[in-house]
Amino acid sequence: MSNDIITKVKFAKSASIPLASVSGATKNSALAAMAQALDSSREKIISANTKDISAAEKLADAGKLSRSLVKRLKVDDTKIDEMIAGVRDVLKFDDPVGKTLSALELDSGLELYQVSCPIGLIGVIFESRPDVVPQIMSLCLKSGNATIFKGGSEAGNSNRAIFDVLVSAIESTEGIPQGAFALMETREEVNEMLKLDDYINLIIPRGSNEFVKYIQDNTRIPVLGHSSGICHVYVDKEADMKKALDVCYDSKVQYPAVCNAMETLLVHKGFAETFIPEMGKKYDAAGVELRCDERSFDILQNSGLLKAIIHAAEEDWKTEYNDLILSIKIVDSMEEAIDHINKYGSHHTDAIITENNTAASRFIDLVDSSSVMWNASTRFADGFRYGKGAEVGISTNKIHARGPVGMEGLLIYKYALLGNGHKVADYVGKNARKYTHKKLKAQLSGKMG
The missing domain is CATH 3.40.309.10 (Aldehyde Dehydrogenase; Chain A, domain 2)
Known part of the structure; x- marks a missing residue:
């Protein structure tokens, strides 16, 4: 396996830890910078996309690429406007990280909180559509997830141009860790990514039925998506x-x-x-x-x-x-x-x-x-x-997330138990203390100052 791939993935995995605790205000500043960067880089993005379209048309004429993929590949001013609108919609959302989902008193002074948190490092593998990059990057940033992107070779110039524009905007924002977002560019890197279950927490594939099915069949990493849309x-x-x-x-x-x-x-x-x-x-x-x-x-x-x-x-x-x-x-x-x-x-x-x-x-x-x-x-x-605001994909799964998946599909939760020297031994045996299991309305953030 390429050392370059391992290095990128390890670096992104490390960056996912501090990214998970970045404040909502800092993430919003980065999102605003992303939208501005897309707007000011239209010529660069469209120029890169023109190269991809030209090459894709030749492949389609030769029967090596479907016309539907060529359609999905095109980026123009209208498409860039849609990218910007999607990023700005995500900016408007409340910070989803650290939300108290439930709170329960186990006993006096012993309180259990279920709190939303990022999944960690997400791998996004997609075909043709370059607008996937700002859609998913904005959602992953807002939800505190580091991300590895791997697009199709037919959109290589477009993906690189958009990725560079967005990452430059994100990493110029004070408080955002470097290396949280990375781009893979060769076909061989897909199979190598699929083996990295020690580092990557979730794979999101976007593409044809055969493509998504291949991803589902060749990795131990959980996959969020659908293989067909009948x-x-x-x-x-x-x-x-x-x-x-x-x-x-x-x-x-x-x-x-x-x-x-x-x-x-x-x-x-x-x-x-x-x-x-x-x-x-x-x-x-x-x-x-x-x-x-x-x-x-x-x-x-x-x-x-x-x-x-x-x-x-x-x-x-x-x-x-x-x-x-x-x-x-x-x-x-x-x-x-x-x-x-x-x-x-x-x-x-x-x-x-x-x-x-x-x-x-x-x-x-x-x-x-x-x-x-x-x-x-x-x-x-x-x-x-x-x-x-945008979507990471559409899932036909019946676990974790289903249907058009937005930010909620990029979040999981953890439990935080707040005690005061409590020990299980006091709740065992003949004179055991009883659990109260009383629902609370308190927020963990309020308890932590």
Whole structure:
């Protein structure tokens, strides 16, 4: 293993200790400096990104890189504005470190506090999207976590430019330890990072299904993320036509190259004859290829929409297209839709369109996904849109953090027990003292002066 990698990781691990105790005011100063640095370095960042885009276009033309990855790679003034807004939103949040989550009196003068704290050293491995760097760096800084970044080679120039700009701003802020943030740049370093479970506390992968699955299968470090985004919209028999048309269009077409875009449309048989032809026209105008079950194919064929419809195969129900491709199935009941989603979905984001409150409630209860929508686009499943400022990723895990994960996914807790010479021996035996186990409203910070 490269000594350079070990040195960077060890240095970041050491820096994670003092970073955990940096004051909220100091972290906010660093975040403000990050936002300012992004704004004043637009030309440098866009110039670096132009080099990456040019190389990526050639790879895409040669069939060596998907067009969806090329789309995610682009950084322009609008994207930089979004990066700055994300950093400034994180700045507005309260300092999450050192919050008392619960307090319990065990006995008179013996008090137990559960307190939020950083996870430690986080490894972020991502493909294509350079905007991941400011998103996660701002959240990690605010939550007191040191971070190792490893981006894809296709975004190498962009990642380096953004990383250098941000780290220079952070490390010029008095009180921030040096070396808490590091960038890895070669493919070989990914596998080496995955072996460093003695130093790295959490891995966050961002990329394709195959990429995330590879990370999950090749490390002993806990992984926060999802390997696929097979999202569904179910249009119920009691749906409102306009809402159904708007939500289904937005869920697929607004930005198809992302994990929260719809991949399968399920339609109740009682609404299919009127809805599918109208929806088909909108999709046809947007250039969406439709892969249909027998019943939906027949409806679309009879409506005259022939140029972009084909018969769906079994594999289509479990495919994340990340493109203007959509599979469609007519179901006989909401229960069939729920069963289909739980069988073929990736537990990411699924929606129901209905005016029936009881049906919506049942759908939300029974669909086993990290986000479930009612009369709203699946595209809302996003950390920024959920008010988290930015997100570290979307997790389909059922432990630690789930759904669009913001700062809360970068925090854990510790217990602080405050006593006055208390000893366990007094609570054992014939005349043992009794625990009171009384909830307290006190904050640990108040007890510590």
